[in-house]
Amino acid sequence: MSNKENPYIPHMAKVEDTWYETHGERAIKTFRVVFEDEEVKESWEHLPGQCAMIGVLGVGESMISISSSPTEGKFLRFSVMRMGKVTQALHQLEPGDSMTVRGPYGNNFPLEEWKGKKILTIGGGIGQAPLRPIVEYVRANINDYQDLTVIYGARTTNDLCFKQELEDLRECQEVSSCHLSIDIEEEGWSHFVGFVPTLLMEVNPSPENTIAITCGPPIMIKFVLENLKKLGFEDEQIYTTLENRMKCGIGKCGRCNAGPLYVCKDGPVFNYATLKQVPEAFA
Ligand SMILES: Cc1cc2nc3c(=O)[nH]c(=O)nc-3n(C[C@H](O)[C@H](O)[C@H](O)COP(=O)(O)OP(=O)(O)OC[C@H]3O[C@@H](n4cnc5c(N)ncnc54)[C@H](O)[C@@H]3O)c2cc1C
Numbered sequence: 001m002s003n004k005e006n007p008y009i010p011h012m013a014k015v016e017d018t019w020y021e022t023h024g025e026r027a028i029k030t031f032r033v034v035f036e037d038e039e040v041k042e043s044w045e046h047l048p049g050q051c052a053m054i055g056v057l058g059v060g061e062s063m064i065s066i067s068s069s070p071t072e073g074k075f076l077r078f079s080v081m082r083m084g085k086v087t088q089a090l091h092q093l094e095p096g097d098s099m100t101v102r103g104p105y106g107n108n109f110p111l112e113e114w115k116g117k118k119i120l121t122i123g124g125g126i127g128q129a130p131l132r133p134i135v136e137y138v139r140a141n142i143n144d145y146q147d148l149t150v151i152y153g154a155r156t157t158n159d160l161c162f163k164q165e166l167e168d169l170r171e172c173q174e175v176s177s178c179h180l181s182i183d184i185e186e187e188g189w190s191h192f193v194g195f196v197p198t199l200l201m202e203v204n205p206s207p208e209n210t211i212a213i214t215c216g217p218p219i220m221i222k223f224v225l226e227n228l229k230k231l232g233f234e235d236e237q238i239y240t241t242l243e244n245r246m247k248c249g250i251g252k253c254g255r256c257n258a259g260p261l262y263v264c265k266d267g268p269v270f271n272y273a274t275l276k277q278v279p280e281a282f283a
């Protein structure tokens with residue numbers, strides 16, 4: 001049965017490749033997986049911003065952003081931070097092993113609506129995982145967009161996700177500019193030193209015909225939103241994605257709510273004009 005007929009059925013997916021983005025207690029490991037069933041592989045459809053429940057049989061499942069764009073091919077990428085039982089079990093998987101994948105879940109970034117606009121992504125830490133598919137999607141369809149600017153930072157060079165890819169983006173002709181930062185000075189680092197919201201002000205993007213999408217630690221998002229407002233962005237031009245803890249993933253248990261919003265059902269992608277009405281969203 002394809003995922004379109006019933007997105008709640010888990011499918012086996014083989015790990016084709018895997019590598020660590022970061023190391024340490026909360027290491028982040030990326031998995032590139034392919035569905036074992038040819039019919040599921042061919043019929044699977046998702047859009048940037050959507051998530052999937054991925055898991056290890058006999059252990060459990062976790063909601064994880066799909067960090068690849070459908071424009072990249074018939075595979076999925078997930079970048080998983082080691083947190084607890086399920087993510088530890090996922091980190092044990094190596095090429096040739098299998099995981100379960102069900103979905104896709106949640107809404108997507110309205111990239112069709114954004115055609116003709118300038119796209120600005122502002123990410124911090126593992127928050128780049130849901131932004132990466134936007135970057136890849138826009139790069140693949142660059143003639144539909146006015147331009148693409150990427151701003152990304154992490155605490156230290158060891159905490160940067162997709163480091164080589166982002167370095168390569170700086171040379172890539174579809175990307176107008178890619179700005180990287182770390183919080184504290186390090187030997188050999190030639191990019192910005194400071195917090196992501198400060199880098200945003202340095203880059204000083206024009207709000208004219210621009211959509212800004214941000215994801216990262218709540219404190220970063222708070223100051224990025226403040227700075228976007230200072231730069232003249234209207235609420236409607238700003239999007240983010242929330243990662244509230246989820247249980248059922250289908251709007252039944254009430255676990256993921258932020259005020260009246262259910263992140264699993266109404267999100268995870270939200271326009272700031274909506275989120276502004278819900279102070280709990282940034283708690
Ligand atoms: C829409 C969505 C997208 C997500 N995308 C990603 C992603 O791309 N990569 C990724 O690594 N993680 C992502 N997460 C978070 C991921 O689902 C959890 O880290 C994971 O389920 C933890 O499972 P566990 O059994 O390993 O840990 P648990 O034993 O369940 O938890 C271990 C610790 O992590 C904390 N924790 C668990 N879930 C969350 C959460 N959602 N937010 C904050 N703290 C949490 C717990 O409070 C606890 O302290 C996403 C979550 C949602 C809802």
Ligand code: FES
Nearest residue numbers: 247249253254264
């Ligand atoms: S996870 Fe159960 S209502 Fe959202």
